[in-house]
Amino acid sequence: MAEFTQDPRASGPVITGFTAGGFKLDGDNLGPRRVDGSLVLTPVSAMPWNAPAIDALDVSAMAQVLSLTPAAEFMLLGTGSSMVHPPRAFIRAMEERGIGVEVMDSRAAARAWGILRSEERWIAAAIMGL
Numbered sequence: 001m002a003e004f005t006q007d008p009r010a011s012g013p014v015i016t017g018f019t020a021g022g023f024k025l026d027g028d029n030l031g032p033r034r035v036d037g038s039l040v041l042t043p044v045s046a047m048p049w050n051a052p053a054i055d056a057l058d059v060s061a062m063a064q065v066l067s068l069t070p071a072a073e074f075m076l077l078g079t080g081s082s083m084v085h086p087p088r089a090f091i092r093a094m095e096e097r098g099i100g101v102e103v104m105d106s107r108a109a110a111r112a113w114g115i116l117r118s119e120e121r122w123i124a125a126a127i128m129g130l
Helices: 059-066 088-096 106-118
Strands: 014-018 022-026 033-036 038-041 046-049 074-078 100-104 124-127
Parallel strands (some): 074 100, 074 124
Antiparallel strands (some): 038 124
């Protein structure tokens, strides 16, 4: 099982590993913990996410991301154990709100999150459970 360590210069939540159905988290005010299922990450918090099926994904499922102030530069979308494209209408709707979406499998999204946050990028991530 993969394990990651947090760069002490980065702030906010970081995924430190994967579990059978979710993730290991650290770096926020809740301390080390396991999150089963899907989650939304912002530079300041990690929240469980009741993710819809990828083909039913729409902007209403992104309230936590859309409420981020200032707005995220872009959002990583982890689609589970393999990359699956969300509806084109979802991508368009997010872009209309000024947030680009980078789609990848959830493990890649977790790794990208760590790298981009270590660069102090102001991004968000919606990552579906494995």
